[in-house]
Amino acid sequence: MASDPSLRQRRPSVSESLLTTIKQAEREVEQKLLLLWDDLPSWRRDNAFIRSGYRPIRPSYAESARSLFYLHNESVNIWSHLAGAIVTIVTALYVYVVVRPRYEAANSSDVLVFACFFGSAVVCLGMSATYHALTDHSQEVAKWGNKLDYTGIVALIVGSYVPALYYGFFCHPILMAEYLNLICLLGLGCVIVSWVERFRTPAWRPYRALMFVSLGLSGIIPIGHGLLKFGYQTLEDRMSLSWVVLHGFMYIFGAFLYAIRWPERSNPGAFDIWGHSHQIFHMFVVLAAATHFYGMAKAFDHHHEGMGSQCLS
Template sequence: MSDQHGASGQGLRQRRQSNAAAAVETLVGAAKEVEAKVERALLLVWDELEDWRRDNAYIRGGYRPTSNSYRASLASVASIHNETVNIWSHLLGAVAFTVGGALLHGLVAPRYESASGADVLVFSCFFAGAFLCLGMSATYHAISNHSPDVAKWGNKLDYSGIVFLIVGSYVPTLYYGFFCHPALMTLYLYMICTLGAGCLVVSWFEHFRTPEWRPYRAMMFVALGTSGVVPVVQALLVESFEVLHRRMGLGWVLLQGALYILGAFIYAIRWPEKLAPGRFDIWGSSHQIFHIFVLLAAAAHLYGQAKAFDYHHSSMGAKC
């Protein structure tokens, strides 16, 4: 009889503990829901923004309040707002390319005895450019609600990252594509690095950021972005597309360019938020789509250069 009472009491205690745990879980869930609602309530709409924060009128809400605090801006990275996807897409991309670079070096470098420090250097330029571009982009979007001066500084970081990615991407392409023509390789590397340095100058120095210099700034970035056309045309005059596809991953380079152009076009025309203002405030805006296209373009370029590396160290690729 006492055993029955003991078992009954133990079962009662277990039910009470289970009910208590369920109640705590319910309270925690309710608290998180309330917290999320409060966070959403604290977000601003377009009409509440200061002029310096107004960029895309089709994004009607989801704006973080101006923080005037690095800590508050960085803390908001963990919440949901209209910069969340922009921040995390490139932050995770920066981590992925950093880890990917280390893994690629460990897996691919030992594959060929002919692999040298030059291979490591040119790939390091690409990975450094990708990390700087994506990391600077994530930083800019994280602190863009701080203050006018900090937002301007972050915007300079963002533009600088674009320069680093473009220049870093060209380095392995030119190295493998013009390996048998070292004079041309050197010429084109100097040309692209010079244009990149010019873009950095017009991005950072206030004298060149005035409205009078706007056309020249645009020309510098257009020149840098299209500077790869010259060596590609030069190479096509000497070799067939098939040879260049194997030697420098030309098909993947062209795919990279197409992805960049398509992403930039979507960003420029403000699609799809232009069709339904307010519907894509948090998810699916043109800027977010552009970020994804940047990641896809960088991945396509990396794959093409990995194929070029393989061909370069094969019996056929080693012949000039």
């Protein structure tokens, strides 16, 4: 029985197939065509020591999303925090579903303080990855993304202190509330400053780093008070003080490299794709968050298994 010609699908000719292949190749080349520092408009010039690897400006969210799958000087910045955000979500779900039920004394307050930490980490890492993915979109989108990126950093710093202060000052709820309010107010002030237009310019890079470091170091006030009131060992047991200090050091060291633009300033162009200061800063942020989580998990264990929740004084 003869087939109906109307149902047949016409095969593309050799010339049509060749033309389609050429167009696809041109599209891939266009997507992967990277720019030099000298090719950039002024609003995209942030670090003169990174000389190449810049994506061309394309006002398309789809094109920005496609750039996740080829290599450029933002690839590590994007994927380090995108992967970090995904791992954080998975870890949070695991803790809530698997770990929490093992502790009969665990309650909604434990869930809330860990939710603050995990939530702030996801906000920080997610906003950071989104901003770096969209820096090639347009000046307006990059500007808003930059502000959200800074807001995410503040959120993570504040969110990290919530479980530490909760467990560290559990037996002194008034002090706990005062210090939580203090860190939240300081964080709000940093967010307001972050949205000032001048703040995001390259000239303000050292001041940005200084502000974030200062916010992190504000924890010295409650920690110092706790040391005087409880002593080192009690604070170590209740809030994993050594791990809190280690995670703070990681933030500060990463921010320091970001501020001085090392190592790229020592050899401009050599660290464009791999190993420049912003990438190192990103890695330290992820490591610091993981370190802080480990410390807070130890504090949680002590609180519920080491009789840490019994207030004797």
